[in-house]
Amino acid sequence: MTAAGWQGTTVLRPGWLAFSGEVGATEPHAHAALQVLIVTAGTVELADAHHTRRRVRAAVIPPRARHAVRGGPGARADMLYLDPAGGAGRHLLTAAAWPGRDRVGDWVDAAHALVPAGDEPRDPAALVRAWTAPVPGPRHPALRRALELLPELLAGPVRLTDLAGAVHLSASRLGHLFTAELALPYPVYVRWARLRRAIELARDSATLTEAAHGAGFADGSHLTRVCHEMFGLAPSQLIHLVRA
Numbered sequence: 032m033t034a035a036g037w038q039g040t041t042v043l044r045p046g047w048l049a050f051s052g053e054v055g056a057t058e059p060h061a062h063a064a065l066q067v068l069i070v071t072a073g074t075v076e077l078a079d080a081h082h083t084r085r086r087v088r089a090a091v092i093p094p095r096a097r098h099a100v101r102g103g104p105g106a107r108a109d110m111l112y113l114d115p116a117g118g119a120g121r122h123l124l125t126a127a128a129w130p131g132r133d134r135v136g137d138w139v140d141a142a143h144a145l146v147p148a149g150d151e152p153r154d155p156a157a158l159v160r161a162w163t164a165p166v167p168g169p170r171h172p173a174l175r176r177a178l179e180l181l182p183e184l185l186a187g188p189v190r191l192t193d194l195a196g197a198v199h200l201s202a203s204r205l206g207h208l209f210t211a212e213l214a215l216p217y218p219v220y221v222r223w224a225r226l227r228r229a230i231e232l233a234r235d236s237a238t239l240t241e242a243a244h245g246a247g248f249a250d251g252s253h254l255t256r257v258c259h260e261m262f263g264l265a266p267s268q269l270i271h272l273v274r275a
Contacts, residue, residue: 043273058259069109077098078098091127116178
């Protein structure tokens, strides 16, 4: 499967998305997932929000860190996108030390400490299991319940006040828990959840418009804006990778 210079296989599972294959280029973007990048062939360059560019072998990029990706000729990589609410994402958020969180050097240092070394193939599911084992879900039971309820509400408005009422918290308290435990403000997490849902619907043969509406986006243009914001790719490009 090919899209914007990308060609490979993509696996979408609850809590994570994995891509393995040839690396193209993205626009600058900042996704809500925690990304693990492992280069397996050729050269891959990361650029951060400070316009620093660096060729990397591995990187762990925290949520909301603005960056761009560019692969050289023959570049290949494994990429894992971890939901901050999942055990693997929570483990890396807890274990990683990003002094600035927005600098490519910190992402490389985090990878040296957290990503297994070696040239052997890495099974994404095995990495997720290994990283999930040390860490339970969110500590606060109301946040856990909110995360359980959220997927069922995505087709329509998901107001913080309504969700907070359903889990018997104030909106300000629930919003604080999203930021404190998941490192994401509530609106950003909802956009990430909507985008994942749209990808799932499109994978199951929904049109772009159907996927946008089914995930609670106002229209296809809204989905396009969020997809560019979080992945640096148009939704048609991203969905092509997941469908193939």
